[in-house]
Amino acid sequence: MSSPVLDLQGLTKTYGAFTALSDVSLSIRPGEIFALLGPNGAGKTTLIGSVCGLVKKTSGSIRLFGQDLDQDPVRPRYDVGLVPQEINFDPFFSVAESLHIQMGFYGRPRDEARVDEVLTALNLHAKKDALTRALSGGMKRRLLIAKALVHRPKLVFLDEPTAGVDVELRRDLWTYVRRLASEGTTIVLTTHYLEEAEELADRVGVINEGRLLLVEDKASVLRRFGEKRLVVTFEQPVAELPEPGRRFNATLSEDRRTLTYVEREGNAPAGALLTALYGQGLPISDVETRRSRMEDVLIEILRGRPQPKSA
Ligand SMILES: Nc1ncnc2c1ncn2[C@@H]1O[C@H](COP(=O)(O)OP(=O)(O)OP(=O)(O)O)[C@@H](O)[C@H]1O
Numbered sequence: 001m002s003s004p005v006l007d008l009q010g011l012t013k014t015y016g017a018f019t020a021l022s023d024v025s026l027s028i029r030p031g032e033i034f035a036l037l038g039p040n041g042a043g044k045t046t047l048i049g050s051v052c053g054l055v056k057k058t059s060g061s062i063r064l065f066g067q068d069l070d071q072d073p074v075r076p077r078y079d080v081g082l083v084p085q086e087i088n089f090d091p092f093f094s095v096a097e098s099l100h101i102q103m104g105f106y107g108r109p110r111d112e113a114r115v116d117e118v119l120t121a122l123n124l125h126a127k128k129d130a131l132t133r134a135l136s137g138g139m140k141r142r143l144l145i146a147k148a149l150v151h152r153p154k155l156v157f158l159d160e161p162t163a164g165v166d167v168e169l170r171r172d173l174w175t176y177v178r179r180l181a182s183e184g185t186t187i188v189l190t191t192h193y194l195e196e197a198e199e200l201a202d203r204v205g206v207i208n209e210g211r212l213l214l215v216e217d218k219a220s221v222l223r224r225f226g227e228k229r230l231v232v233t234f235e236q237p238v239a240e241l242p243e244p245g246r247r248f249n250a251t252l253s254e255d256r257r258t259l260t261y262v263e264r265e266g267n268a269p270a271g272a273l274l275t276a277l278y279g280q281g282l283p284i285s286d287v288e289t290r291r292s293r294m295e296d297v298l299i300e301i302l303r304g305r306p307q308p309k310s311a
Helices: 044-052 075-080 095-105 112-121 137-149 167-182 195-201 220-224 243-245 270-279 294-303
Strands: 006-015 018-027 033-037 059-063 081-082 155-160 186-190 203-208 211-217 227-232 256-263 284-291
Touching: 006 044, 033 044, 033 167, 033 195, 044 059, 044 075, 044 081, 044 155, 044 186, 044 203, 044 270, 059 075, 075 081, 081 095, 081 137, 095 112, 112 137, 137 155, 137 167, 167 186, 167 195, 186 195, 195 211, 195 220, 203 220, 203 294, 211 294, 220 294, 227 270, 243 270, 256 270, 270 284
Parallel strands: 033 186, 033 203, 081 155, 155 186
Antiparallel strands: 006 018, 006 059, 203 211, 227 256, 227 284
C-alpha cells in the first residue's frame, strides 16, 4: 500500500491535568475520505489543530507526507488546507482578495484563473468583488471552503463544514468533496451530521474522551454494528408465532399481528424469513424494513459494545 498522507503515533495533548488527546495512532491513506466522528469535546478539533499547527502537541509524533513535523514544522503544512469550524476572515477584504491573500500566505504565486475556478466551483463567483462582511452565512461558509482549497492542498481538513448550512449547499459540497477526492485530494472530515459521514466517507474513526475507539471501513462498521429490522404485519392476529418465525428467532407482538425479526451480521437474511412466511400462505398486510444508519451505529459504539480490532 502507498505510504500514508498523515501518520500519527501516540499523539497526546494535555491541558494541565486534563487530557484532550490520549495516545492516538492513526494513518490516513492517499485519496481517501476519512470521517472522524465523536461527541462534543471528544478531541476532533484538537487532533486537526495539532496537525495544522494551531495546537502544540504534548507528545507523540506527526508525519505529514512522510515528514516528521518535529523536524520540519513548516514545509509539509503548505500542502494542507483547513476549513475551520469558526468563520475567521477579515471583513474588509473582497472575496477575491481574501483568496489571493490566502494563496500568498501559502507561498503560491498570484493566480487569477485559480481564484476564478474555485469561486465558480463553490458557486460564489457572482460575489467575487463583494466585501466578505456583506456575504450571507452560507456564502461565508463557501468562502471558508474556497480559502482552504485555493492553494491546491493535497490534504484537506473539513471541521464541520456544513454546520448551519442549507440542504442545497450541503449537497453541493458533497459533490465537490467527492470530486476533489476522485482527483486525488485526501479529505479528513469531522461532522455531527452523520448522514454526511455515511454519504461521503470511505473509512470512519470514532473518538471519545480523547481516545480513538475504532478505525474501520464505513461499510464494514455499518455491517458489523448495524442491524436490519424486518416488521411483518398480518391481516388477522395469528394463533401463535408461525413456524418460520420460531426458526429465525423472531418475536410476535402482544396483539399477535406483528412479527419482528432483527438481522445482524451472521444471522440468516431477513429476505429468507419473508419468503418462508409467504410460503405458509399467511395473509400479510404490510412489510417494513429499516436498516441502521451511521447515527445508530455511532451510539452503539459509544455505548461500548465489544470492541473489534482497529485497522
Ligand atoms: N485551550 C484549551 N484549554 C483547555 N481545554 C481545552 C482547550 N482546547 C480544547 N480543550 C478541551 O479539549 C477537549 C477536546 O476539545 P475539541 O475542541 O478537540 O473537541 P471536539 O471533538 O472538536 O468537539 P466539538 O464536536 O464540540 O467541536 C474539550 O474538553 C475541550 O474543552
